[in-house]
Amino acid sequence: MTIKERISYFSKLGDFLKNFNTENDVALNLSEIDKKYFDELEYKINSAVHYNGWFTRNNILFALKQWSEALTEENLETWLKTYTIKEDITPKTVAIIMAGNIPLVGFHDFLSVLISGHNVLIKPSDNDKQLLPVLCNYLAELNSEFESKISFTQERLENFDAVIATGSNNTARYFEYYFKNKPNIIRKNRNSVAIIRGDETESELKALAEDIFRYYGLGCRNVSKLFLPKNYDFDHFYKGIYHWNDIINQNKYANNYDYNKAVYLMSEFNILDNGFLMLKEDEGYGSPISVLFYEFYENKDQLQQQLEEKAGQLQCVVRKEISAKNEVKFGETQHPKLWDYADGVDTMEFLINLN
Template identity: 45%
Template sequence: MKTLSINTTLNDRICAFAKAGSLLSSFLEGTLESLEDDSSSWQGRIQQGLELAERKNSWFTKETLDFAFLQWSKALTIENLKEWTKTYHLDKITAKNIAIITAGNLPLVGFHDVLCVIISGHHAMIKNSSNDDVLTPLLLEIATSFCAELAESYSYVDGKLKNYDAVIATGSNNTARYFEHYFGDKPNIIRKNRNSVAVLTGSETLEQMESLSNDVFLYFGLGCRSVSHLKVPKGYNFDLFFNGMFAKKDLIKNEKYLNNYDYNKAVYLMSEFDLLDNEFLLIKEEANSYSSPIASLGYSYYDKIEEVAEEFHQNADQLQCVVVEGDAAIKIVEKLEDLTAPQIVDFGTTQTPRLQDYADGVDVIQFLLTLS
């Protein structure tokens, strides 16, 4: 394990990650090879990394990988990193070993935790999910190429975690119980299952529904920020909703997605559920859960938006994002204003969080500051 002699300043770390973000932008724009400095050598290495990640996890398609890289290239700028960190007192950090157990459902899904630990001046002991163990090391290697001392800020763990001071772990409700048993005696952030919900009023436009299709289908709906449930007024007509979803009709060409669609449709039909089906998305009434299988959505009815706001307040620990706009958003925000989660977002924005948009509403850097 690397030592805790963190020989970088906050500005060093910000500059290194900002340069990494800029390099990602050049790669995505196809201009990386034309750069005159050493950055051009990364073209082939990044491409190889993306291809390896796709081979190891078939949910990681070229489209989802490019989207994840695009979001991080936009986030990792000097301006964003300085704006994010300026509200914290990071000048007197006593470096600690922070174990990070990442999920692997989305490309780079654990990178924000890693970034929080490194940027704050601690040492990240990273235990990557086997489903996503290529991309975070690749991005860290790029950042370290601009600041060699950054290598002292992270290491990788393959076996049992040892000699750590705190833990950040992400998993399912089942794995969370395991995490709490093994890591409960250390300061920790342990995340469980959460889902995202869209609230529709019937006054939405086709453009809004097409934006919502991104919230539903990006990453095949595998993330906690993916919309998996709809709240709709009684008597809601789903025609406009399905018209908006049609923008993602080509998703059914993905073999794994198609297999899930066919399987879930068969299960629902054998169970004699009433379904709405547009040949690539199934929706059914579901009043008791916000989660839904791949290629399907649940929906439930409401009479008044105030009822929805109260329901969300009671079930806030199950929700990551609520997609809603207009007067309905105002009423829900008013009801949830005493909570740090769920996050209220506009249509089409669930998968584009800012650096300061923490999972589950838990401020990771503030947590890390309590350790010094």
């Protein structure tokens, strides 16, 4: 397959994913291939919902929608035009150890390996193993060459040339030791933060709520901490996010809320609480589910210096006026572009240099 053909096939996959959306569950005017895989993916969506309590139908459809919007020929070509990808490479086998915190969280690595011309060996997370195989089958239907380029395993990884592994800080130490003799990208825990000026509109805070609550806060792009000006009006913040109050009706989220509230009350920590989200003043960056840490700042330059020092822990910095590469506006954390790499590591450059 040529690069142009691979772009075309992934673009067609993006078109297929457009059939799945939160507004209308009925897909119309499907092609023959789409008809074949529509019911299969619907079945696997329902399976994923039953298998993993965090994977609600709404969140899965949200993830599919983001990929349908990303996988266009224009986006793929814009992403790849800055690289020199040779047509006549000798494909390497790249193993991907995927996380399972949000639906299809490992898809960008999967896409990067295949679009660069290499073969992929996938070790999926038990928490997210329903959806990706259907997308692989769809690609193989478009071109049978994908069958020999994609493989899955639940066993110990063998016969691979490089690895991309995502896990916690603890598992990362194991990965770094185990894969020290292979070219690798090892990803650790990261968190996202938001900088509040105090003059945000209600619509901006509503957008920020999406950054906080989408996927129940389980993703590295979810905001887990606020930086606030002194004497900030918390009522203004809580009014802006109140439209997410139904989240407390999700059992797993509610269980975390009840547990964390009990721990904080017994420990006599000072918390703010609106019935579905607790705010706790804390210097940490990774807050528990149902909790948002906050920290006051007085000097913007000092805050900027602090964030630069903590850059290795941060995925996104959300603010009203963006000025740096990893900064995004309110409501944009869950809409990354193809060229927005996890941990700031250029996956495509890594893959191109394998040859």
